[in-house]
Amino acid sequence: MIIYVLKRLVLVVPVVFAVALVCFLLVHIAPGDPLVSVLPPDASAELAEQMKRAYGFDRPLPVQFGIWVWNALNGNLGTSIATGRSVIEEVSRAVGNTVRLAVLASLIGFVFGMLFGFLAGYFRDGWVDRLVTTIAITGVSMPHYWLGMVLVIIFSVILGWLPAVGMGAGDWAWDWEHIKHLILPAVTMSVIPMGIVARTVRALVGDLLSQEFVTALRAKGISERRVFVHVTKNAAPTAIAVMGLQLGYLLGGSILIETVFSWPGTGLLLNNAIFQRDLPLLQGTILVLALFFVVLNLLVDVLQAAIDPRIKRA
Amino acid sequence: MSEAETLASVADVGGPQQPLLEVRSLSKHFKLSGGLFGQGGVVRAVDDVSFAVGKGEVLGIVGESGCGKSTTARLIIGLIAPDVGEIILDGEAVGAALSVRVLRRRVQMVFQDSYASLNPRLTIEDTIAFGPKVHGCSADEAHTRAHDLLCKVGLDPALFADRYPHELSGGQRQRINIARALALAPRLVLLDEAVSALDKSVEAQVLNLLLDLKDDLGLTYVFISHDLNVVRFISDRVLVMYLGEVVEQAPVEVLWEDARHPYTRALLAAMPSLDPDHRTKEAPIAGDPPNPIDPPSGCRFHTRCPFAESVCRARKPMLTATGNDRHTAACHMVDMSSGHSWAGHSFTGEEHHA
Amino acid sequence: MSALADDLVRIAKVDRARGYWTTVGRRLIRDPVSVGCGGVILVIALAALLAPYLGLADPYHGSMIRRLRPIGTPGYPLGTDELGRDMVSRLVYGGRLSLFIGLAPVALAFTIGTTLGVIAGYVGGVVNQAIMRIVDVFYAFPSVLLAIAISGALGAGILNSLLSLTIVFVPPIVRVAESVTTSVRNLDFVDAARASGAGPLTIMRVHVLGNVLGPIFVYATSLISVCMILAAGLSFLGLGTRPPEPEWGLMLNTLRTAIYLNPWVAALPGAMIFTVSICFNLLSDGVRSAMDVRG
Numbered sequence: 001m002i003i004y005v006l007k008r009l010v011l012v013v014p015v016v017f018a019v020a021l022v023c024f025l026l027v028h029i030a031p032g033d034p035l036v037s038v039l040p041p042d043a044s045a046e047l048a049e050q051m052k053r054a055y056g057f058d059r060p061l062p063v064q065f066g067i068w069v070w071n072a073l074n075g076n077l078g079t080s081i082a083t084g085r086s087v088i089e090e091v092s093r094a095v096g097n098t099v100r101l102a103v104l105a106s107l108i109g110f111v112f113g114m115l116f117g118f119l120a121g122y123f124r125d126g127w128v129d130r131l132v133t134t135i136a137i138t139g140v141s142m143p144h145y146w147l148g149m150v151l152v153i154i155f156s157v158i159l160g161w162l163p164a165v166g167m168g169a170g171d172w173a174w175d176w177e178h179i180k181h182l183i184l185p186a187v188t189m190s191v192i193p194m195g196i197v198a199r200t201v202r203a204l205v206g207d208l209l210s211q212e213f214v215t216a217l218r219a220k221g222i223s224e225r226r227v228f229v230h231v232t233k234n235a236a237p238t239a240i241a242v243m244g245l246q247l248g249y250l251l252g253g254s255i256l257i258e259t260v261f262s263w264p265g266t267g268l269l270l271n272n273a274i275f276q277r278d279l280p281l282l283q284g285t286i287l288v289l290a291l292f293f294v295v296l297n298l299l300v301d302v303l304q305a306a307i308d309p310r311i312k313r314a
Numbered sequence: 315m316s317e318a319e320t321l322a323s324v325a326d327v328g329g330p331q332q333p334l335l336e337v338r339s340l341s342k343h344f345k346l347s348g349g350l351f352g353q354g355g356v357v358r359a360v361d362d363v364s365f366a367v368g369k370g371e372v373l374g375i376v377g378e379s380g381c382g383k384s385t386t387a388r389l390i391i392g393l394i395a396p397d398v399g400e401i402i403l404d405g406e407a408v409g410a411a412l413s414v415r416v417l418r419r420r421v422q423m424v425f426q427d428s429y430a431s432l433n434p435r436l437t438i439e440d441t442i443a444f445g446p447k448v449h450g451c452s453a454d455e456a457h458t459r460a461h462d463l464l465c466k467v468g469l470d471p472a473l474f475a476d477r478y479p480h481e482l483s484g485g486q487r488q489r490i491n492i493a494r495a496l497a498l499a500p501r502l503v504l505l506d507e508a509v510s511a512l513d514k515s516v517e518a519q520v521l522n523l524l525l526d527l528k529d530d531l532g533l534t535y536v537f538i539s540h541d542l543n544v545v546r547f548i549s550d551r552v553l554v555m556y557l558g559e560v561v562e563q564a565p566v567e568v569l570w571e572d573a574r575h576p577y578t579r580a581l582l583a584a585m586p587s588l589d590p591d592h593r594t595k596e597a598p599i600a601g602d603p604p605n606p607i608d609p610p611s612g613c614r615f616h617t618r619c620p621f622a623e624s625v626c627r628a629r630k631p632m633l634t635a636t637g638n639d640r641h642t643a644a645c646h647m648v649d650m651s652s653g654h655s656w657a658g659h660s661f662t663g664e665e666h667h668a
Numbered sequence: 669m670s671a672l673a674d675d676l677v678r679i680a681k682v683d684r685a686r687g688y689w690t691t692v693g694r695r696l697i698r699d700p701v702s703v704g705c706g707g708v709i710l711v712i713a714l715a716a717l718l719a720p721y722l723g724l725a726d727p728y729h730g731s732m733i734r735r736l737r738p739i740g741t742p743g744y745p746l747g748t749d750e751l752g753r754d755m756v757s758r759l760v761y762g763g764r765l766s767l768f769i770g771l772a773p774v775a776l777a778f779t780i781g782t783t784l785g786v787i788a789g790y791v792g793g794v795v796n797q798a799i800m801r802i803v804d805v806f807y808a809f810p811s812v813l814l815a816i817a818i819s820g821a822l823g824a825g826i827l828n829s830l831l832s833l834t835i836v837f838v839p840p841i842v843r844v845a846e847s848v849t850t851s852v853r854n855l856d857f858v859d860a861a862r863a864s865g866a867g868p869l870t871i872m873r874v875h876v877l878g879n880v881l882g883p884i885f886v887y888a889t890s891l892i893s894v895c896m897i898l899a900a901g902l903s904f905l906g907l908g909t910r911p912p913e914p915e916w917g918l919m920l921n922t923l924r925t926a927i928y929l930n931p932w933v934a935a936l937p938g939a940m941i942f943t944v945s946i947c948f949n950l951l952s953d954g955v956r957s958a959m960d961v962r963g
Contacts, residue, residue, distance in 0.1 A: 018805040026821045137953075141946035143897045145904055146920060146938025153931040253812030256901050260924075271905065274820035286817050290809050297808075391863050418865040431856035435878040441857075444874065445864035491860075498864060 004305050012298055019294065020072070023286045024065050027279055068283065077287070078280035082272070087284035090269060095288070097167060098258070098265030102250040104186040109193030110243045116194070117201025117239075121231075124206050132198060139195025148188040148260040155184060165262040185261045189254070193246035200242050204235045237304055244300035248293040328405040333366035334534045335421075335502055340364070340389055340399035346607065355607035359385040361558040363399075364633075367502070372528070372535040374549030374566070376542060376581065380606060382558040383538045387504045390536070391421050403502070419449065422495040424488070426507035431491055432479040438464070438490055439475040445497040463493040466530075467523060485516035489523065496531070504536045509544060521548055542581060546570060551640070554578045557606055557614045560633060564641035572660060574636050574643040576619045579661060613646065625653045636660070695958040702954030705947035712944060716763030725754035727761040727914045736930040747933040749919065750926050751912075755933060759940055762914035766941065769826060769908065769915070770896030770948075773833035778888040781838045785845020786880060790853055790872055800846065806839040815898055819907040829908040833899055837891055844887045848880045882959055889952040893945040900941045916941050 052058045059067070071078065077087035120132035156164035168178040208231050217227055255267030262268065266289055273282040344357040360382045367373045375383045388394045390401055392414045401408040401417075408417050425431035432441055442463055443456035451459065461471035467489040479487055488508060495503055505524070509517040525548065528535060539545050545552060545566075552569050554562040554577065562575040573579045604610055610617045616626040625646050633642040634649045646652035647659065696702050715722065730752030737748040739755075746755035788799040806814065818832035852858065853876065861871045900917030902908035909915040911922065919937040927934045 015805065015808050019808050022805060022809075023817075026817050029821055137946060137949055141893050141897075141942065141949045143900060143938055143941045143945065145901060146935070146941060149920065149924065149927060149938060150935055153927055153935060157928055157931050249810045249812070252810035255812065255816055256904065259905060270816065270820075274816070275906070282820070286813065289813055293810050293813075294808050388859075393859055393862055415865050418863055423860070423863050425856040425860060431860060433857045433861075433875050433879070436874075444861065444866070448864055448866040448870060494860065494864075 005302055008298060008301055012294065015294060016291065019290045020069060020287060021065070023283055023290065024068060026286065027283045028061060028064075072284075072287070077284035080273075080278055080281040082276045082278045082281065087281050090281060091266065091285060091288050094264060094266045094269045097172060097263060098251060098254050098267060100172065101182065101185055101189065101257075101263060101265060102247060102254060104182065105189035105250055106193060106243060106247045108186060108190035109246065110197055110239075112190070113194040113197025113243075114201055114239060116198040118205055120198065120202040121205025121209060124209070129202070132202065136195040136198040136202070139191045140199070142191055142195075144188055144192055145256040145260050147191060148185065148257055151184050151188055152260070167264050181261075181263075185257055185263050188260075189250055189257050193243065193250065196246060197239060197242055201235055201239050204238055205231055208234055241300050241304050244296060244303065248296035248300075251296070252289045252293045330369055332369075332405055334369045334371075334404055335367040335390070335536070336400075336402040337366070337386075337390065338364050338400040338402070340386065340401070341397050342385055342389055342394060343397055357606050358558050358609060359606065360389060360396075363555075363558070363560050365553055365560060365563060367534055367536060369534055370528070370532065371551060372537055372549045374545035374552040375536065375538045375555060376540065376545050376552060377555035379540065380557075381555040383555050384506050385558075386555070387423060387506045387536065387538055391423050391504060392417050419498050420500050421502045421504065422498060422500040423504040423506060424491045424495045424508045426510055432487060434479055437476050437478060438482075439471075441479075441490065442494045442497050445494065449498065459497060460493070463496055464490075466496070466527065467493045469493075483516075484512050485520060488512060488516075488520050492520075492523070492527070496527070499531075500533070502534045502536065504538070506538045507540070508537070510539060510541060517544070524548065554581070557604065557609055559614060560644065561615065562641075562643040562645075563633070564638070564643075568638060568641050572636075572641075574641070574648050574660060575615075575645045576621055576647075577615050578643075613644075621647060621654075621656060623654055692955075692958045696954060699954050699958065701950050702958070705951040705954070708947045709944060709951065712763055712940075713767055715760050716767055719757075719761050719764065722760065724757040724760060727753060727757045728912055729753065736926055736933065738930055739932055746936060747930060749933065750922055755936060758914045758919060759916070759936060762916045762919060762937065763940070765826065765909055765913060765915040766896065766900060766917065767944070769829055769833070769899040769903075770892060770944070773830055773837055773899070774888055774892050774895050776830070776834045777837035777841050777891075778884070780834070781841025781888075782845045782881070782884055784838070785842040785847075785884070786849045786872060786876060788842065789846040789849025790868065790876060792850075792853075796846070799842065803839040803842050806835070807843075811836050811894075812898065812901070815902060816905065816907065819902050824907050824910050826909055826913075829899060829902050832902070833895060836898070837895060840891070841884065841888060845880065845884050848883050849876060852876055852879050886952065886956045886959055889948070889955055892952065893948040896941060896945050896948065 049058075057064070068078070075088065077091070079086055080090055083090065116132045116135060120129040123129055152164045155162045162184050163181050164184075166181055168181045172178055217230065251266075253267075254263075254265055255270050257263065258265045258267035259271055266285060269281070270285045270289070272278070273285055340360055340363045341358075342360040344359055346355045346357060363382070363386060365373070375386070377383050385394065389396050389399075392408065403412055403417065403420055406412040408414065432438075436444070439457055439460045442460035443451075443453070446456040446459055447453065457475075461475060464471040464474055469486065469489055474482075474486070474490075479490070482490070488511075491508070508524075509520050512520060521544065524535070527533060535548075537545065537548055549566045551563065551565050553560055554569075554575065556577050562569070562573065562578045564573075569578065570582065573582060604614070604617055610627075612628050613619070613622075613626045613631050616622040619626065623646075629646075629652075631644045631646045631649060631652065633644045635642050636648050642648075646654035647656045650658050730748065732752055734744070734748050735750055735752040737744050739745070739747045741747055744754050744756070746759065748754055749758060784799055788796040809817070815832050815836045818835055819828055822828040822832060858871060858875055861875050866874075899908060900915075900920070903915055903917030904921045906921060909918045911918060916937040920934075920941075923934040923937065
């Protein structure tokens with residue numbers, strides 16, 4: 001097992017490097033002047049040159065890449081052109097908000113997904129199954145940004161129960177003032193993972209229940225409860241793995257929901273960075289988000305290996 | 315190019331005395347991935363295998379699964395490249411005088427698993443016509459040829475040409491397999507477990523078909539099987555393989571009457587007896603088949619051999635003649651100079667003197 | 669040939685193997701869900717294609733006096749948008765771009781991905797490793813992030829969206845194609861084809877492709893709904909279609925601020941995206957079931 005973990009860790013290194021390279025390239029193939037958002041339109045050529053040198057944009061690309069990577073390894077991702085604050089600072093502030101949102105959404109999605117999946121798996125081909133399958137497919141086919149808008153329409157515009165945008169005043173705190181801002185975005189975000197988890201769990205549970213050894217267990221007179229526990233133990237690793245992956249997607253792909261709700265997370269940060277053409281911030285944010293995803297994949301793999309005895313012994 | 319020119323059976327080159335196929339010191343090792351840095355074991359699938367097949371002969375190759383017989387067949391036909399060794403077809407060495415492409419015109423193979431051996435998307439006609447088309451026949455010529463071959467293997471082209479594999483029975487599919495192999499007018503046909511998946515009655519029909527075709531078309535066969543009865547029926551000579559090596563070869567009846575290698579005797583004894591007075595009482599081979607990744611030292615069979623002695627562990631026996639030139643076995647009991655306490659004795663009680 | 673033989677041949681020809689695709693088609697038609705979804709998509713697509721001939725209002729022309737009229741206003745059955753343009757017209761015309769940007773990237777990715785995947789799967793070795801490792805790098809990014817990053821880099825515009833979405837969908841298709849090709853390649857009939865002296869391109873074309881396209885195609889159809897949502901999402905962020913072109917994602921964006929004034933009109937474009945997306949999803953599931961024919 002340790003060997004497996006070590007192997008995976010070793011494999012991650014080139015991936016991380018490649019990710020960094022892709023981030024860098026993506027940002028630098030962008031047409032347009034990187035300093036356009038900062039310089040006044042009538043700035044002198046001399047000033048433009050000075051700024052360029054200050055940000056290092058005058059060096060050849062490979063050198064810029066090297067410097068960026070070196071700095072990144074030392075914890076410095078550069079300075080945001082638009083706000084003047086360090087990228088790390090901006091990202092750290094936003095990350096917490098996104099993590100809170102994504103984790104809550106994952107939990108909701110996981111719990112309901114498991115619930116629906118189990119119901120569907122147990123009552124296969126009945127009306128429960130069909131209902132759950134419909135819910136799952138709806139969840140997966142839903143443009144979540146639209147769902148967000150619809151929920152805002154219902155709960156903010158028409159009913160006025162929950163706020164439509166933002167996180168609440170100031171920094172995050174676990175009080176109702178802030179939590180009420182968290183509800184709609186989290187629910188919106190949970191729909192797709194819930195659909196995926198429900199589908200997966202339904203298939204798993206259905207398969208497990210129809211396997212012969214379950215019939216054998218029942219024939220031996222084992223109570224339904226024990227069968228249920230057994231099914232859970234077998235379905236859990238895959239369900240957790242799927243949820244882990246979904247969490248990774250949510251963390252990395254939160255931009256749409258955060259835009260709808262103006263939730264001050266990394267997604268919104270990314271949005272701003274794109275439209276302000278703030279290269280250092282853009283690079284840094286994409287890198288951090290991609291790394292989240294890579295790390296989460298790694299964790300999920302390791303966790304699966306720890307739980308699934310087949311992999312463990314390999 | 316007319317069909318007659320492109321696909322005329324290749325002329326005989328070396329005369330009746332020259333073996334059609336000669337295999338010399340053929341070896342193939344497969345590397346396994348594994349371990350932290352990709353070092354793993356090596357599967358010695360085929361190790362220093364040599365034999366010859368005469369023109370018009372049927373050579374049977376027998377052995378347990380994993381002994382390397384299928385790999386040997388694939389090496390001969392060029393689907394896998396050998397690590398070491400030579401393949402010589404009618405006097406010409408493959409790779410030197412003979413390109414692989416030409417080799418494939420002269421040697422063809424009939425596969426076992428008859429369902430995966432036919433492309434489910436192609437009609438029977440298209441499957442058989444594929445080979446000729448690749449070698450330059452026009453579509454018409456190729457399809458005419460396909461129809462002829464269907465007749466030859468006993469299937470009515472009007473009924474079968476347009477069908478798909480999933481609509482046929484196992485026996486019919488094997489006939490198609492044979493027809494496909496014959497489409498390029500080869501001289502040597504390798505049959506890899508060609509009847510193993512068939513019911514007994516169908517198996518008999520197909521075997522008889524194979525023998526008829528051999529006589530009609532002047533073919534030479536290498537027949538690979540784990541089924542000793544089938545091998546006995548169809549072969550002229552038999553080769554026994556164990557863990558990638560040849561352990562014995564002999565004309566077929568000589569092998570059945572006077573096998574010299576303990577493994578061969580065990581295989582023969584393991585056949586369920588049809589005689590109620592002479593039932594097979596116990597499994598003649600003890601122990602598990604060893605790991606092909608880490609074969610035993612010396613004679614590879616010594617771990618399961620009831621006659622094993624220290625010389626067997628120490629030194630690998632070479633194929634030695636047993637008195638009958640055409641019968642060789644790789645066992646220290648056959649080699650007079652080996653130092654084995656049973657050297658020179660045969661199982662039938664006759665003693666040998668070199 | 670005798671008369672009997674003639675009859676036999678005629679019967680055999682009539683009784684002849686039904687093509688695989690005909691069987692699939694037949695099974696698909698018998699599934700009400702698939703037929704329903706197919707119908708809905710067809711109607712929307714036809715309406716989009718024939719939009720100029722349907723007697724609709726000009727989707728580009730609006731009047732500020734008539735902005736944000738609610739659903740059911742006489743003359744504007746689905747209301748008007750923030751610039752006073754008729755919603756029915758905007759939605760129908762919007763279908764053109766939305767359907768295009770939802771389908772074209774998948775079609776392109778299918779072509780490119782299948783080619784790369786089949787080559788990787790068939791040739792194996794170094795070529796396979798090279799292609800699959802590059803694919804792995806793209807897999808290290810969540811698709812939304814990748815699409816947005818590429819679009820963000822290239823700038824707004826339909827062609828840029830097309831490019832960015834195609835790049836996002838090529839890796840998953842390559843993976844599926846490579847996996848299916850590898851399992852087909854190990855079957856005996858491919859060995860038999862090699863043994864008859866055919867070259868790799870011929871074998872790929874005649875033996876591999878026919879057996880591999882089915883599963884890849886089914887997988888690709890399951891990506892269409894994701895692509896539609898993602899494409900509209902890009903427009904929603906302002907990275908896709910540019911105003912004043914009608915396109916559902918962009919419309920969601922521009923109508924967002926209107927949710928306080930006329931919420932239901934603002935929600936309409938999203939309903940279209942959802943409808944088409946779920947229909948494609950169900951249709952794809954139906955096709956998968958129909959293709960699961962064992963001989």
